[in-house]
Amino acid sequence: MKYTSELIREAVEALSMLPGIGKKTAMRMVLFLAKQDDHKSLRLSQSITRMVEGLKECKVCYAYSDDELCGICSNPVRDQSTICVVESIRDLMAIEETQHYRGLYHVLGGLISPIEGLGPDQINIEGLLRRIQTSRPSELIMALRPSIEGDTTIYYISRQPGLEGIQLSQIARGISFGSDLEFADEFTLSRSLATRTPYSLKDKLPI
Amino acid sequence: MKYTSELIREAVEALSMLPGIGKKTAMRMVLFLAKQDDHKSLRLSQSITRMVEGLKECKVCYAYSDDELCGICSNPVRDQSTICVVESIRDLMAIEETQHYRGLYHVLGGLISPIEGLGPDQINIEGLLRRIQTSRPSELIMALRPSIEGDTTIYYISRQPGLEGIQLSQIARGISFGSDLEFADEFTLSRSLATRTPYSLKDKLPI
Helix, strand or coil: CCCCCHHHHHHHHHHCCCCCCCHHHHHHHHHHHHHCCHHHHHHHHHHHHHHHHHCEECCCCCCEECCCCCCCCCCCCCEEEEEEEECCHHHHHHHHHHCCCCEEEEECCCCCEHHHCECHHHCCHHHHHHHHHHHCCCEEEECCCCCHHHHHHHHHHHCCCCCCCCEEEECCCCCCCCCCHHHCCHHHHHHHHHCCCCCCHHHCCCC | CCCCCHHHHHHHHHHCCCCCCCHHHHHHHHHHHHHCCHHHHHHHHHHHHHHHHHCEECCCCCCEECCCCCCCCCCCCCEEEEEEEECCHHHHHHHHHHCCCCEEEEECCCCCEHHHCECHHHCCHHHHHHHHHHHCCCEEEECCCCCHHHHHHHHHHHCCCCCCCCEEEECCCCCCCCCCHHHCCHHHHHHHHHCCCCCCHHHCCCC
16 A cells, blocks of 8 residues: 555554454554544553553463452452353453353463464463362363364363362353254254253243 | 453453444454564554654645655655645545556545535635645646535536636546446446547557
8 A cells, every 4th residue: 555654554554463454444443543633542552552561461360450360350259169261361251241150260371272282281271270279169160162172171171180079060062042953063963962951941041 | 341351441442443343353452462472562552652643734735644745745756737636545545556646636635515514614625726826737637536525526626716727637437347337327327428438459458
């Protein structure tokens, strides 16, 4: 692209490093920012600077946090006896969004994937095991995405010493609400048949 | 959305003010920035700050510029006798991209639109007329988008005093390369018939 301003060129190039943002979209953003009141546009750059410089990792669960301990780990109301193991902070947020889970989390920061060269040492399993030793939760919920990598990670964790007496569970797999059986893959469909649950009016989710 | 960090919440909200960016996309961007090396992410916020604080308008053509005069107006190699009038800096960039125009520009910053409450005084027509008085170009190319607003603007400018002896032209309207005649609107199709051009092998564009 041809720019009449070096400042615009730099801003476009910086913005187009963001995922899913090409040069044209970045240009639209830059022209939008140039048109806005200065203080509104500066609010954007300042909040990014503050975020980058101030962001920490919670030393217990590895979620992004403003302090040493994140808002969930430092909340005494949360159920301390359950740890939900997730791949990423985005999965954590998705579960929080449901408002149906009141326990703690542990963010692995990835799944074991030999293809991508990710071994158990590259993700936060060590910290999880240490944490289990000290806090002795009653249940460990593996909320990892159904995949070879997810299953490998669950298997690896399940084989570690020190998990005696702790209930290990994983999120249910089956057909999503609203989706068609005919389009489900065989693996999911056969599994949802095999792990069918007794029907009870009482259990019905309030949808 | 639920955030484990206030810093992340602020950055997400600032980014989601950008056009076409919702909360989910903003969140993906923020997590991307949080994962990057600090200096890469800070390059983004710093380039936005620099752009917002340093950006000027060229005092001759009203394009965004780093200095009093933009790179095009201050370039002695450009053909000073032709001024191409465009609606926005994006249109200017699109024309520059073609590499087929070597004259100067004038950015109106909008088109006359009574519906949107934009009159001749709200766009940079005054500056255009002043500029014409001093520089006396030989041609004024109206490269405005074919529309009621574009036509109104061209008509308004054409009626101003002081344009004697200056060739006023507008970009050709017709069927775009690669598009189907059957899907063209009647107005464009009938106009492209009425303003047909003599065929000559010599004139063929090198596509």
